[in-house]
Amino acid sequence: MQRTDWGPLLDHTRRLATEFLDGLPDRPVAPARDATALHATFDRAVPDEPTDPRAVIDELVRGADPGLTAMPSGRFFGWVIGGGVPAAVAADWLTTVWDQNAGSAEGTPAAAVIEQVALRWVAELLELPVASAVLVTGAQMASFVGLAIGRSEVLRGAGWDVEADGLHGAPRVRVLVGAERHGTIDKALRLLGFGARGLTVVDADRNGRMDAAALARALTVDPGAPALVCTQAGNVNGGAFDPLRAIGEVVAEARAHAPIWVHCDGAFGLWARAAPARRALADGAELADSWSTDAHKWLNTPYDCGIALTRHAAAHRRVMRGGAAYLPDDVPAVRTAFDHAPELSRRARGFALWAALRQLGRRGVAELVERTCAHAARLAEGLARLPGVEVMNDVVLNQLVVRFGDDARTRAVLARVIAGGACYPSGTTWRGAAAIRISVSNWTTDDDDVSRALEAFARATAEV
Numbered sequence: 431m432q433r434t435d436w437g438p439l440l441d442h443t444r445r446l447a448t449e450f451l452d453g454l455p456d457r458p459v460a461p462a463r464d465a466t467a468l469h470a471t472f473d474r475a476v477p478d479e480p481t482d483p484r485a486v487i488d489e490l491v492r493g494a495d496p497g498l499t500a501m502p503s504g505r506f507f508g509w510v511i512g513g514g515v516p517a518a519v520a521a522d523w524l525t526t527v528w529d530q531n532a533g534s535a536e537g538t539p540a541a542a543v544i545e546q547v548a549l550r551w552v553a554e555l556l557e558l559p560v561a562s563a564v565l566v567t568g569a570q571m572a573s574f575v576g577l578a579i580g581r582s583e584v585l586r587g588a589g590w591d592v593e594a595d596g597l598h599g600a601p602r603v604r605v606l607v608g609a610e611r612h613g614t615i616d617k618a619l620r621l622l623g624f625g626a627r628g629l630t631v632v633d634a635d636r637n638g639r640m641d642a643a644a645l646a647r648a649l650t651v652d653p654g655a656p657a658l659v660c661t662q663a664g665n666v667n668g669g670a671f672d673p674l675r676a677i678g679e680v681v682a683e684a685r686a687h688a689p690i691w692v693h694c695d696g697a698f699g700l701w702a703r704a705a706p707a708r709r710a711l712a713d714g715a716e717l718a719d720s721w722s723t724d725a726h727k728w729l730n731t732p733y734d735c736g737i738a739l740t741r742h743a744a745a746h747r748r749v750m751r752g753g754a755a756y757l758p759d760d761v762p763a764v765r766t767a768f769d770h771a772p773e774l775s776r777r778a779r780g781f782a783l784w785a786a787l788r789q790l791g792r793r794g795v796a797e798l799v800e801r802t803c804a805h806a807a808r809l810a811e812g813l814a815r816l817p818g819v820e821v822m823n824d825v826v827l828n829q830l831v832v833r834f835g836d837d838a839r840t841r842a843v844l845a846r847v848i849a850g851g852a853c854y855p856s857g858t859t860w861r862g863a864a865a866i867r868i869s870v871s872n873w874t875t876d877d878d879d880v881s882r883a884l885e886a887f888a889r890a891t892a893e894v
């Protein structure tokens with residue numbers, strides 16, 4: 431066996447990693463080169479000969495660095511992206527080194543136990559009646575898992591066994607979604623056999639919240655049909671929450687006529703339930719049957735870490751059951767991930783999730799949520815003072831949507847702010863108009879970051 435002297439290579443890599451992390455406060459947030467330029471750097475022929483590992487790492491860092499966005503920076507406000515709290519970053523390094531294939535409890539006991547405990551902690555922090563949960567890549571796959579279980583359960587309630595008989599000839603399942611749902615819901619539904627034309631789209635208000643009365647009306651059409659209802663805790667643009675309690679009550683009545691499953695997409699918003707002062711926003715989320723959320727967004731674990739949760743343990747296992755003669759089954763008290771996740775081989779994401787929760791504790795998670803929301807409120811106040819700026823959403827969480835006059839000016843301000851490097855918001859279309867969205871999701875964002883971002887916007891507004 432070839433033995434490697436790991437120390438020098440990993441010490442060297444640690445120095446490079448530390449340089450990157452220490453440089454974040456000063457580094458321009460936007461990458462220096464775009465993907466086309468980077469492509470030219472890396473698009474070479476397959477190398478014929480082996481290369482010394484340290485030289486490989488140096489070449490990687492030299493080539494990649496100009497194409498790195500400072501996503502873990504406190505001034506990265508694009509999409510909804512967290513950083514990594516230190517214990518989670520360090521645990522994630524160990525995850526790579528330990529290289530556990532976290533598919534089974536017998537094969538990788540530490541990974542299995544720690545994932546299961548971390549998931550229980552998540553359920554407790556979010557105060558959700560979870561009976562079964564699993565880690566996946568992100569909210570996209572978590573919604574896929576939740577809706578797959580829902581599809582099976584509502585069809586079962588209508589007398590159809592989708593695990594045995596598939597979808598051909600199955601009773602029609604109605605799928606009701608809010609007008610401002612996230613695109614990952616559509617994709618999860620498509621993968622599960624529910625095409626775009628079959629969706630019933632329920633109206634949403636100006637902040638993107640589903641109209642519960644409109645849902646009630648929609649459920650009276652074909653009231654005996656099995657149905658999936660997709661709700662949202664935290665709109666990707668403005669952070670608004672569907673009226674989850676009212677929706678839960680509407681569904682409870684409609685269940686007198688048909689089996690109905692409620693899935694709640696709370697990729698980041700569900701974490702509001704971990705902060706006492708914000709919890710009311712997501713009140714009623716506990717009435718759903720399944721939930722999707724992420725640790726890699728607001729909880730600040732490194733990518734990737736999605737979380738699928740459900741109150742229906744037996745259905746979860748039945749739908750995701752892998753089973754293979756050569757694979758070990760559950761061990762007492764710890765379940766096999768392969769029987770709960772879509773994948774067999776999988777990264778042991780539980781180590782980083784456990785480490786983040788262990789570092790922050792209940793208080794740290796609540797403070798992270800509150801602090802980022804407070805920064806978002808300050809950004810909203812500061813931006814609203816600039817001439818011609820409209821804050822388009824009710825800023826209830828860590829998200830804001832702003833517009834600078836017309837579409838062209840808004841896009842020009844966005845381009846200038848990003849090019850300036852001081853902060854990185856991202857663009858969107860909101861109520862049919864171009865807008866800039868700001869998500870404060872990073873655990874390191876502080877008052878100085880907020881001030882620098884406001885200065886950058888003030889400069890860009892004056893110049894455009």
Ligand SMILES: Cc1ncc(COP(=O)(O)O)c(C=O)c1O
Nearest residue numbers: 510568569570612614666697724
């Ligand atoms: C509400 C919502 N749902 C789903 C997603 C998708 O999450 P992921 O990229 O982890 O799959 C996002 C991403 O921002 C989101 O905001």
